[in-house]
Amino acid sequence: MKLKPSDLLLAFALLSVHGAAQPPNTKAEVIPITSTIPEAEDIQKVIAPLAAEIKATFDLPLVQAPQGLFRGRRGEENLLGYWVSDVMRQTAQGVIGTPVRFAITNAGGLRSNLRPGQLKVADIFEMMPFENELVVVELTGAEVIQVLKEGLVRRGGEPCSGVKAVVEGTPEAATLTITWDDGSPIDPAATVKVATSDYLYGGGDSIPTLKKGRKPFTTGITLRQMLLDQCSSIAKAKADLVPPKPGRYTIPVPVQAAIRDKTFKL
Amino acid sequence: MERRDFLASLGAAVVASQVPLRATGDPAAATASGRITLLHTNDTHSRIEPFGPGNGAISGLGGIARRATLVRQLRQQLGSVLLLDAGDTFQGTPYFNRYKGRLDYQLMRMVGYDAGTLGNHDFDNGVGMLVEAMESMEQLKHANPPFPFVNCNFDCKGAPALNQRVRPYVVRTFPGIRVGITGVGVAFAGLVAPKNHEGITWRDPYESLKPIVKRLREVEKVDLVVVLSHLGYNLHGSAPDDLQMPGQVAGIDAIIGGHSHTFLEAPTKVPQAKGETLVFQVGFGGVNLGRLDFAMARGVIKAASGVAMPVLG
Numbered sequence: 199m200k201l202k203p204s205d206l207l208l209a210f211a212l213l214s215v216h217g218a219a220q221p222p223n224t225k226a227e228v229i230p231i232t233s234t235i236p237e238a239e240d241i242q243k244v245i246a247p248l249a250a251e252i253k254a255t256f257d258l259p260l261v262q263a264p265q266g267l268f269r270g271r272r273g274e275e276n277l278l279g280y281w282v283s284d285v286m287r288q289t290a291q292g293v294i295g296t297p298v299r300f301a302i303t304n305a306g307g308l309r310s311n312l313r314p315g316q317l318k319v320a321d322i323f324e325m326m327p328f329e330n331e332l333v334v335v336e337l338t339g340a341e342v343i344q345v346l347k348e349g350l351v352r353r354g355g356e357p358c359s360g361v362k363a364v365v366e367g368t369p370e371a372a373t374l375t376i377t378w379d380d381g382s383p384i385d386p387a388a389t390v391k392v393a394t395s396d397y398l399y400g401g402g403d404s405i406p407t408l409k410k411g412r413k414p415f416t417t418g419i420t421l422r423q424m425l426l427d428q429c430s431s432i433a434k435a436k437a438d439l440v441p442p443k444p445g446r447y448t449i450p451v452p453v454q455a456a457i458r459d460k461t462f463k464l
Numbered sequence: 465m466e467r468r469d470f471l472a473s474l475g476a477a478v479v480a481s482q483v484p485l486r487a488t489g490d491p492a493a494a495t496a497s498g499r500i501t502l503l504h505t506n507d508t509h510s511r512i513e514p515f516g517p518g519n520g521a522i523s524g525l526g527g528i529a530r531r532a533t534l535v536r537q538l539r540q541q542l543g544s545v546l547l548l549d550a551g552d553t554f555q556g557t558p559y560f561n562r563y564k565g566r567l568d569y570q571l572m573r574m575v576g577y578d579a580g581t582l583g584n585h586d587f588d589n590g591v592g593m594l595v596e597a598m599e600s601m602e603q604l605k606h607a608n609p610p611f612p613f614v615n616c617n618f619d620c621k622g623a624p625a626l627n628q629r630v631r632p633y634v635v636r637t638f639p640g641i642r643v644g645i646t647g648v649g650v651a652f653a654g655l656v657a658p659k660n661h662e663g664i665t666w667r668d669p670y671e672s673l674k675p676i677v678k679r680l681r682e683v684e685k686v687d688l689v690v691v692l693s694h695l696g697y698n699l700h701g702s703a704p705d706d707l708q709m710p711g712q713v714a715g716i717d718a719i720i721g722g723h724s725h726t727f728l729e730a731p732t733k734v735p736q737a738k739g740e741t742l743v744f745q746v747g748f749g750g751v752n753l754g755r756l757d758f759a760m761a762r763g764v765i766k767a768a769s770g771v772a773m774p775v776l777g
Binding site for chain 1 (some may be wrong): 571575
């Protein structure tokens, strides 16, 4: 190894710092990344054309949604989630070619509302950023009821399609009535096709019974692509995207409060 | 020998004659005298650009191009700097949907990251796509070297392409100080679809860390042990987390955390069998950069908090 004088000089310069009797100043801090920090040019040069590319794709108009679709505030029904689960059921049915009786997704996976007006591709990406896939499984009627109960107790009801759930009474003495959406009773022993996401089927979030789903069929269609396609076909039919009607979950206010406080049991 | 290593060894030899040996008489540890700044992010979630308006308190904050400027300035001022990330680089903006994480990792290399670990969302497109993103970062033509991924509780034997890219730990040497960096990840159950972590088995993070920390101390003779953790700050006993880790695994100096998107204003000091561990986490989305300084003085690590922590091992 050859030593250059500059190496030695540097070494001594370092020593003069580290050999000092005073320990060097030390710090622990959170540094906010604010607009006062200039952007590094080399990084910005990479980002700028990609940002333009994304903007071009994402600014493409999709469909008019004059009322918008909203997840709902506390005590309101999740009409956005109802729409998503309706499209899941309809798409799944088209893929497997037999009736799909029930669909359920998770409210937590819908990351934003669809605001009223012209929807763009970016709005769907923002609302559904995940690559989750549409999956069809088989459940018994009893398991469908259990799935609904789990979502109800934990989150006040996860968005679903094909059923109606009515809670009556008080938080201490509540009764739950679940029927198919036409009002007919659910046969606990019957086997039905159910559409959901691979995330929920994999045991994600608040509905563990979905894991029991049998004969899973992975469609290969992401929920996002499914929604983008649905918006396109509505626009092609020169129609507007309108939210489904409420009425899938009927829950008295005191029961809603008990669900929020995590004191509600069914 | 690299110039940096040369300086380190020369520095250590001369300093050793000036400072008294530690009580334990371990010459390897006693000779060290240096300082290191850890800069860190977690859960950046493909936030390439700053948050736009309408995002409450974090509106207008973040952006990787600004982060680059800040990191480079600090590096120039401080010299001995490690830039680290605690996982969940992926998922959250159209940049991820379009560029599948390749852009995130490539930009991280350009900014000058030294190591990162894997979060649950980094598996969102499956192992194959994760490896592709890593590969694209390795193949980038840039003066900065590719950065390694550290994790010690994912058994990746069933996914060879990932296995060769994820190391149990790395060691970095600076003038007068050796730093060991390892990482741990959260359990897949309920977070990552089984097909997206095919070939990878999750193991208990505490049990996985114990032999790694021991090896870093006793064999690698590091002065400072840093864990990049994607377990979450506080899970109230329901699963392994950053606050419990120091009590379960002795000998960790700093836990740089993620997963829970916790905004801490200062590191939390957690007692452990051999002193204290600093637990830190700085929110999410690249809104903040965390900074933790450690200085070696007379053979003991002095943390930014001013609390002296004995060098272990």
